Amino acid sequence: MPAVNNVLVIGGGLAGTATAIQLTRHGVAVDLVEVKPDIAAIGSGITLQGNALRELRRLGVWERVSRAGFPYNNLGLRAPDRDGTLLVEFPDVRSGGPDLPATMGMPRPLLARILLDQAIATGVKTSFGVTVAGLEQDATGVEVTFTDGSAGRYDLVVGADGIRSATRRMLGISVDPRPVGMGIWRVFGPRPASVTRTDLYYGGPCYLAGYTPTGEDSLYAYVVEDSGDHSGLTPEQRLARVCELASAYHGPWDDIRSALTDPSRVNYTNFETHLLPAPWHRGRVVLIGDAAHSCPPTLAQGGAMALEDATVLAELLVEGDVLDDALWDAFTARRHARAAEVVAASNQIAQWLLDHEQGDIPGLVHRIGDLVSQPA
Numbered sequence: 001m002p003a004v005n006n007v008l009v010i011g012g013g014l015a016g017t018a019t020a021i022q023l024t025r026h027g028v029a030v031d032l033v034e035v036k037p038d039i040a041a042i043g044s045g046i047t048l049q050g051n052a053l054r055e056l057r058r059l060g061v062w063e064r065v066s067r068a069g070f071p072y073n074n075l076g077l078r079a080p081d082r083d084g085t086l087l088v089e090f091p092d093v094r095s096g097g098p099d100l101p102a103t104m105g106m107p108r109p110l111l112a113r114i115l116l117d118q119a120i121a122t123g124v125k126t127s128f129g130v131t132v133a134g135l136e137q138d139a140t141g142v143e144v145t146f147t148d149g150s151a152g153r154y155d156l157v158v159g160a161d162g163i164r165s166a167t168r169r170m171l172g173i174s175v176d177p178r179p180v181g182m183g184i185w186r187v188f189g190p191r192p193a194s195v196t197r198t199d200l201y202y203g204g205p206c207y208l209a210g211y212t213p214t215g216e217d218s219l220y221a222y223v224v225e226d227s228g229d230h231s232g233l234t235p236e237q238r239l240a241r242v243c244e245l246a247s248a249y250h251g252p253w254d255d256i257r258s259a260l261t262d263p264s265r266v267n268y269t270n271f272e273t274h275l276l277p278a279p280w281h282r283g284r285v286v287l288i289g290d291a292a293h294s295c296p297p298t299l300a301q302g303g304a305m306a307l308e309d310a311t312v313l314a315e316l317l318v319e320g321d322v323l324d325d326a327l328w329d330a331f332t333a334r335r336h337a338r339a340a341e342v343v344a345a346s347n348q349i350a351q352w353l354l355d356h357e358q359g360d361i362p363g364l365v366h367r368i369g370d371l372v373s374q375p376a
Helices: 014-025 050-058 062-068 108-122 166-170 235-246 252-258 302-319 325-354 361-373
Strands: 006-010 029-034 045-049 070-072 074-078 086-091 103-107 125-128 132-137 142-146 151-154 156-159 178-189 198-202 208-215 218-226 266-275 285-287
Touching: 006 014, 006 151, 014 029, 014 108, 014 302, 045 050, 045 108, 045 208, 045 218, 045 302, 050 062, 050 302, 050 361, 062 103, 062 108, 070 208, 103 108, 103 218, 108 125, 132 156, 132 166, 142 156, 156 166, 166 285, 178 235, 178 325, 208 252, 218 235, 218 252, 235 252, 235 266, 266 325, 302 325, 325 361
Parallel strands: 006 029, 006 156, 029 125, 074 198, 103 208, 156 285
Antiparallel strands: 045 103, 070 103, 074 086, 132 142, 142 151, 178 218, 178 266, 198 208, 208 218
């Protein structure tokens, strides 16, 4: 029987919902709390590599994801010149296996909704607008108090509450994300017929510009510049900033830019990174996903790493008889080095861009692709 009977998952993102689904399917009672009132209403688009798609198939949501997203198998590199000249198009690594696309773009809120619907259908008890106020653990469980005044006792608590993890702070872990030095503007809009895959433009006024199709009628486009505080800009000014930066990029960007008219679909995020030293647990509380590791999206592996964390943790809990050091050692062995390599490679690409250094980005992308092609 599983090593745990009841589990609290804190956080309704990819890592949290995936953990909850997999545990509940194997008879574990799971409560999931999320501080936001509706996690499925947040975000623009997401790029999912093949190893992320492999995990979504394990969760039983692949058919819905495949219908909702936009799959493709090639990646393009374009010049930041007046024509947006296509320099090269090459096949992307099919890290999920030959029967899955290399990459899929989709609206992030839609992916969140699919996972939440699956969690509820599986039997996960969900509470939104609520989170944890306090944790007190002993040798056999964790006493939890919630912000709505309720309380509960659990065999295990999974902190999947993101890069600003309150669970991490409650555990007294002082590792915090550090700024990378650049930030990304993302904007969601209609997909022109000229966009059928991700194209990346290195150079020009930005470190990087690109776009990802997310459906038959949608895409998200992005430009990466030096980090800054843009909180004082109005939505209209934010959209104008994106269009100004993107004006140097052509080819399909010309079709995209002319259709970007909705200021409410623009967001900005400064790149940050961190990696918790092993182990990621303290007693009967464990951190996964962005609560344990984060990196700039230069390899588009953040979502995949979160899903892999969930799969490995759930597998060990279901197959184990007891929550002991052997189980945690196995979790560390399967997750820490792999996540660390992805974080380091993502940061290396960002550093090359910051330094305007021509590093071997294709070689590094291929190496990580080979790594994550092996199941976690």
